[in-house]
Amino acid sequence: MSAQNSGNLPKMIKDYPIIQRIGKGGMGAVYLAKHPTLKRDVILKSLLIRNKESQERFLHEAGVMMDFRHENIAQVFDHFKEGKSTYIAMEYVKGRDLNFIIKEREKIYGKGNIPVPLALFILYQTALGLHHAHKKKVIHRDIKPHNILLSTYGEVKLVDFGIAAKTDRESNLTKPGTVIGTPAYMSPEQFGASKDITIQTDIYSLGVVFYEMITGVRPFKNEYSSEVIASIINGKYTPVKKIVKNVPPTVIKILKKTFNPNKNKRYKTLLPLIKTLNAFFISYNVFEIKDAIKKLVGFDKNLLDSQFIRRYEAKKKASYRAAFFCAAGILLAVLIGSFLYTNRFYEWFARASYGKVNLVFDKKNMDPDNIYITIDSRKFKANFKSERYSKIFYLKKGEHKFTVSSGSYINSKYMYIYPLNAHTSEKNANNEQLCDIPIANLWHQDVTVYFRFWDSINPKQFLFLFDNYTQMKIDEVKREEDNLKIRIKGQYIRLKDFIYQERKTYKRAPFYSGYTYNFKVDDFKRGNIKYLNKEFALDFELEERSVVTHITLTQTPAVIEVYSPKQNLQIFLNNSSKGLVLEKDNYVFKKYSNVASNKIDKNSYSIKIPVPPGNYTFKVTAKGPEKKLVLASGDDVKIKVIKENAKYKY
Template sequence: MSVEFPPMIGKYKILGVIAKGGMGIVYKAIHPSLKRYVVIKKMTERNRSGSGERFKKEAQILLDLQSPYIVHLFDYFTDQGYRYMVEELVDGSAVDAIIEKQKKLPCPVAMLILQDACYALKYAHSKGIVHRDIKPGNILISRRGEVKLADFGIASDARSSTYDGSKNLTMSGVALGTPAYMPPEQFEDSTRVDNRADIYALGIMLYEMVTGTKPYPGSLSIENLKTIKKGKYTNPRKLDKTIPRTICKLIDKMIKPKAKRRYQNIGCVIKVIKKYLKHYDTHELRVQVAKTVIASKKYEIPAIVQKDKKKIIVRRIVAGVVLAGLVLFGLWESGAVHKTLLRKWYSEVSINLEMPHSLSKNLDLPARAFFYKNDNDKLPEVSRSYRNFYVRGSRFYENIFSFGTKKEVSRPAAKNKTYNIRHLYLKKGEYRVKIVVGPYVWWKSFSAVQNKTEIKCDFLKNKTRKLNIKALAYDYETQKNISEARVSVLFNNNWVDINAIDPEKIETGAVWKIKVSADGYNDELFSLLIDWFQDDLTVSALLKKNK
């Protein structure tokens, strides 16, 4: 740039002019003691106190922001009535220039740049600072691929009152920022925006990096503002099918028109970015960023492949094989294969076991079935044919998938209950089944030659057993045995001495009322529910003496 410049500004040697605008000039200079290139920003306006205070405030903010992701401030001073800021020189390019040169960036590269910008904002937000002017032009990238956030000229600072009592330099109701990157709330009042405004602007920048265009028009008009408030924009995948849905969802969440529906802090955005970038070699991505910055013309970035792509493919294959195996196993176990493909060679075997139901809940005798090949010799057991009996419709999955399942209806008056086994498919032939219910064993030979073989088992139907009752009596106070105690049973609505009742008539599967008595003692009564398989009862009574 052929513009005249002073040889020295303060202690800094000026090498040239980088940029010039209506309010200031940017020089390239050398730091006298650090011996490194720096940028000197000169504010050329002298009489506008508001602009001068804002310039000073930016310097105060940068002085406190010591982060590798934010442009470093070396000095702030005034000379001959002009204000100056001395910042590190980022020898490279801004993201807007890169987008203009490249048209758009590969998604992994764009996400890496976004990640570093997020790190910068995370640090700034932790200090109570909202940038309010996030855009590609304020994201600088060095020739080494380092990403730096710059230009805090209109940033808001929650600690502004601590700086020499300075007041807020932004008037209420005034919109500051770059319209194309501003959220709806910033158009209304820039003083009321928070960190979510920066998140919105980053989302717009990400959209622009991966598509090469902005989601909304950059010009400020009533129509454009209405569009922004409605949040209607073209999905990135309609512009480029290769953009992952993960990035589309990230953008959509970041640029929600209503701040409360966006990510509420920058840490949430970083979490999504890290999850995406973990599949890539970030060092190689940064090399590509640096090469893009260095190139004078459009740089053809080579195809970027996930570092763990092979692992992902292998995992998907393994997952597919496992899933297929589970499906096949499920089809085999459910009998679907036997009912269709193997129907010609297999018979579906079912057993209906009828026996007295338990009077006490969940106290049924365990019942099992074992199947054997009937070779009239060694009777080898059929592999994986062992089955437990259960009441049909009582299992959880049967209640969910109730179609085709007939649930056993509980009838209090019914003495017996029917139990079934889980479906079993046997090769057609001759077999024997052994059914074991507590102390009872039942064997049966059967032929499985039809498509369905049903076995009815009722050897325990209406089964009862003789009940042996033994009663013991003890003194309540001394715990000594009372040998002369008497035992009576409520029989045919009368209390009858137990020894006077025919033992054959005292059976299980009923409620028995028992009274233990002794001279000089109060009677003690028992009302006991005895299940059909409980055939031995002992009653111990503690008798209290009559008062």
């Protein structure tokens, strides 16, 4: 994107120094800024407050994305209101969106399709980010090339959760009967009932994006027409094989399990797809892949000559040759397989050029699911059968680099490998050299924790913040933070006292990686509004050094207790038959008539409706008389409803 530096460019927005304006429209602007504490470039998206729905969607996107911490999802750091605008501060991804790349390639080369191995990698990385969102019970609902960013560093990032839906909530900003999404990428069920939308909806849209990457064209027109909708529902589009020649079987299989109008024939989750693609890419060098992505983003004419593409083509040709030889003679294939899988080839025919090395190391306290071995440039996952890893490798004679890594931990060792026919004291009785890589225990490190507390029913209502570095002097800590506590030895104490004690008295950090800490917000109040007590836990991974956590607090409700001769009473508050009602420490949007009633006697029922504090007008039926209520947190208002001459009285 090109910068738009105009004379009225603000120097600062809140605490963010502005570098340049990237774009501007009727609804707001996008700025490149510097984060005040992280000291890194970020994107500031602004929304001029025009209408309630736009603002809700804008804040909804921020709220959803703040829960994500994944390398394939653009991170949101903060959201706030400044002047007449609402802002989201999010990760700056320097690069292009996938839609731009496809369209630009069509202009330059006449075809917009992306080389198959790169399309598979972009699909793989997007699926990883999307699967993380699905595990958080979030459905994106608008997967399309515009929302997939490719960076100049070779990264793939998923963005724009503005119309995302939480699978565990009744209300997701979409009214019943509303069709929402981008038509060319929408699944058949998105044109029907919203209750049918599941994570398989995102899987279908991801399949459409994959089809477009492979072919360079959309399978459907991007319009809400009966013809397009019928084609989507019936799965009528041009098969990939009619557009692209020699399509690999893996591509066809993935399209059948993603881009399928029959929901029952799609993947149930993205996990099988991720496993398939992981197996495909495990033998490739990730740095070579990212270098190819960089060339793709930069429209480098030498893309097809990149190391990754050449290696892929070589493997493909090798697989064709292998198939030919297999068809030519089963016996020959068996003999070749015997040599390859028993290492007889090296022992019998390559003794002068290959050596034998036994790589060993201890697992210690590294994460067993995240331990990788790199020999020179070849990287693969370590599979443990015991606490000590041991595996034989046959390598060309000469110096080789052996590396063991897990997260941020890395240790390497160089070793000269002697050929099998060489006699040296560095070999054992089995004619192998021992490469023992020492592994240190991963130590618990100091962790910086940033707490951000928000109102659960009013996302723009910021309550208070706390972090364990700047809040060290007790007299400088805000009054609200007296309510934030930590559990130590079974008892809760004030968090700021704990931090002061750890840093000033014992000269040590308050939080360490590899531990779980339990916290509690107790008796918090803002103005006339009280909040329910909340307990939560934070589990810090060994590699984590800085954690930003966003916690929502729930307003203590006021209770409207209605006594009535009728069980199913039509209750209206503020002229609406439905609104926010507290259920299990969270407010949900539901009809007041659906709140459970209790039978007092034969002709009497009571209904307790816990609602957020505020001003209300109460009435029974849409045309009943009104009663004004001013409710504070903890209030319990009793209303007796009497029906006389077909009219209600309170």
